[in-house]
């Protein structure tokens with residue numbers, strides 16, 4: 312039985328039909344186009360005239376070479392293809408050209424009753440994330456935050472706080488039965504969630520007690536200044552946009568002057584818009600994906616293109632250095648994420664693992680709002696490529712490559728790390744053997760951390776990185792850090808401007824070894840602290856390299872700069888230089904200027 316008309320590949324089809332007609336045989340099926348529309352029916356044929364209602368209906372019947380075209384509208388489902396495509400004949404899911412096609416993980420919550428400036432409704436599923444008109448609302452919490460804000464507002468602990476609880480004179484006397492506490496302790500590296508175990512009086516203040524033990528190490532201990540908030544108890548419900556759930560009853564404080572019928576109130580129910588685990592050669596193109604994500608675990612040769620995700624992943628239980636799979640999750644081999652946007656993730660924007668996968672020309676921002684060790688991209692695996700992306704607005708580091716081997720991190724514009732935490736980088740790894748990972752032609756800038764905000768951060772015990780032609784500026788701690796011991800890390804032709812330090816390191820117990828490291832042909836306008844064993848030659852060290860303009864992001868050398876022709880040739884790094892010798896810095900005078908980042912502007916609103 313055929314469900315739909317054949318419209319693709321006109322000439323080959325006609326030829327194929329002639330052959331079929333003349334031979335009277337049914338040869339291999341040719342590609343079929345299926346259609347899905349909100350006006351359709353899953354009992355229909357799935358043709359353009361008689362479309363399916365759900366994308367999943369198409370996903371169940373599609374074979375290699377088939378295409379599914381989804382018409383405008385919101386599809387509240389999780390799509391799991393029954394079959395894989397092949398390299399020559401992928402299975403393609405495509406939003407209809409020029410139409411807004413949303414696959415949503417959220418379900419509407421309806422039937423609101425208003426009483427005492429609160430609304431209540433029933434929900435028959437558990438959820439941790441509620442939206443009004445597509446914007447996340449805060450759970451009942453103290454201190455309050457603006458409805459729709461992405462970064463949590465924290466309170467600060469007073470003296471007397473310790474491993475058993477937080478003392479705070481500002482904390483109101485409320486019943487915290489059932490509440491949870493989100494704590495960013497010690498040096499504010501990462502955060503934890505704990506159940507609240509009661510509230511006790513403590514002189515004039517109150518002390519929130521919580522379950523579980525707590526580390527007394529300085530980096531993690533609860534102390535004066537520790538940041539926290541409490542959430543999830545009905546007593547904390549007092550600001551517009553706040554909500555809480557008791558059993559199946561949802562209570563919401565509505566925005567001022569709002570009528571429930573005029574608002575789109577939804578809650579997150581499904582994790583995956585497209586679940587492509589263990590599938591191969593599937594193309595997903597042109598969708599808007601809300602409150603759910605795309606799973607490519609152990610996938611092969613799949614492509615996600617021109618898709619725009621909002622709120623891909625949410626959780627409320629950060630657990631220190633534990634990295635939850637979050638955002639678009641990629642493992643397997645040869646998968647590509649291209650020209651997509653990913654915004655508003657509790658954890659990662661993309662979790663990148665496996666081999667020879669590529670993330671290209673994407674915009675990933677507003678990530679790690681739960682203040683863990685997540686970022687725009689969390690890269691592991693081997694041979695993965697991260698190129699021409701704009702990666703920014705992160706609670707901690709922006710691009711983590713803690714376990715990426717032989718990768719390529721090139722032509723990315725990476726900025727605004729450190730919105731919530733400290734001691735982190737635009738790019739970051741620790742005790743990592745890069746096995747030749749290249750970090751090149753990136754802009755890394757404007758780290759916002761108020762302690763140890765770094766551009767390119769190669770932390771203790773890392774080796775075999777090739778770092779060249781990057782521009783690193785406005786990072787309060789260092790442009791580039793090679794924390795010790797640091798082995799065989801090569802730093803060539805970078806332009807490092809207006810940072811706390813240009814090149815620095817820190818090592819435990821006076822450790823200062825940097826054997827096999829080299830820093831050559833770099834512009835360093837701030838303090839340079841070489842370790843023991845690093846070779847440093849032909850660098851510019853001074854305040855005036857005559858780089859054109861930081862403000863206008865024009866890092867070319869001005870005519871007459873002393874950096875012109877002042878470098879030395881380095882095989883494969885300075886090839887094709889202009890003039891008598893390579894220049895110092897990331898932009899060769901007279902060469903074609905380059906600009907990193909994605910090339911397509913802002914993602915659509917939906």
Ligand SMILES: [Ca+2]
Pocket residue numbers: 451452453454455547548549550553
């Ligand atoms: Ca509140």
Ligand SMILES: [Ca+2]
Pocket residue numbers: 875876877888889890891892893894899900
């Ligand atoms: Ca030159």
